[in-house]
Amino acid sequence: MKKFxxxxxxxxxxxxxxxxxxxxxxxxxxxxVSYGMTYSYSHVVTEEDAALFGEEVGTEINMDIKIKNxxxxxxxxxxxxxxxxxxxxxxxxxxxLMIPEGIGSEEEYDTAVEELKxxxxxxxxxxxxxxxxxxxxxxxxxMKANLSGIDIDLTCTGAIVFASIWGVVxxxxxTFGVLSLVFFLKDRKSGATxxxxxxxxxx
Numbered sequence: 001m002k003k004f005x006x007x008x009x010x011x012x013x014x015x016x017x018x019x020x021x022x023x024x025x026x027x028x029x030x031x032x033v034s035y036g037m038t039y040s041y042s043h044v045v046t047e048e049d050a051a052l053f054g055e056e057v058g059t060e061i062n063m064d065i066k067i068k069n070x071x072x073x074x075x076x077x078x079x080x081x082x083x084x085x086x087x088x089x090x091x092x093x094x095x096x097l098m099i100p101e102g103i104g105s106e107e108e109y110d111t112a113v114e115e116l117k118x119x120x121x122x123x124x125x126x127x128x129x130x131x132x133x134x135x136x137x138x139x140x141x142x143m144k145a146n147l148s149g150i151d152i153d154l155t156c157t158g159a160i161v162f163a164s165i166w167g168v169v170x171x172x173x174x175t176f177g178v179l180s181l182v183f184f185l186k187d188r189k190s191g192a193t194x195x196x197x198x199x200x201x202x203x
Contacts, residue, residue, distance in 0.1 A: 004179070005136075005176065005179055005180040005184075006183035006186070006187040007098060007180075007184070008184060010180055011177070011180040011183075011184045012174060014176045014177035014180045015177040015180070015181065016061045017177070018170070018173040018174045018175050018176075018177040020168060021166075021169065021170045021173050022174070023150050024166075025163075025166055025167070025170050028140065028142075028159075028162070028163070028166070029140060030129070031140050032091075032093065032094045032139060032140070033067055033091070033138055033139075033140070033171055034066065034067070034137060034140045034141070034156045034158065034159040035067055036066065036067075036068065037066070037140075037156050037158040037159055037187045038064050038066050038156065038157075038158060039064070039065045039066070039067075039142065039143045039154035039155065039156055040062070040063070040064050040065075040154055040156075040157065041061075041062065041063040041064075041065075041152060041153065041154040041155075042061070042063075043061045043062075043152075044058060044059070044060050044061070045057055045058060045059045045060075045061055048150070049150045052147060052148050052150055053088065060116060061077070062077070063075065063076070063077045063152075063154065064076040064077075065143065065154060066088070067096070067138075067148065070089075070091045071089065071106070071109065072087070072088060072089065073086070073087060073088075073089045073096075073098070074086050075087060075098075087099060088109050090113055090116070094125055094137055094138055094139060095127055095135050095136065095137055095138070096135070096136045096138050096143070097126060097127070097133060097134075097135050097136075098133075098136075098166070099132060101105050119166060129146075134146075134147050140156065140159045140161075140163075141155065141156050141159050141160055142154055142155050143156075146181055149179055161182070
């Protein structure tokens, strides 16, 4: 293993993979939204939030949200049966606003967003939660919102699993890269020392 790692091509490959992998890992962790992955929420209805969910106390509520892009998301809610609906959204940094029903085409969506942005006071009020519209704070690992005083926290398990697995892979790449560099330098130093100690050839 030491002989294998001390080779220059091996060292270059491991260090390159470690660097590229690290950049990719940082980007994935820092991204504001895990597009295409599912954010999940599970909750047993209590007396406090029965009216909000419209279900009987003790009913298990599940919610899955998949953000397709910066315009559309897919939401599945189910207690006794599942129901999936696709809806529009507006993303503002790490915040997401679900658009109320009534907007059909993308042209209608674009028009509605432009009108909302044109009214700076209303735009700021919406994102501050002053208009009564649920605003979700989102990152790569979860989403959360406060609906009528009830906290809704969704978790992106896929992103968490990816971060854990890739973290182990990246650690291994860095370890082998560093070992390869150390062995390569030692091998080169050892070779240089042996050359300098070799007796001169007699003329």
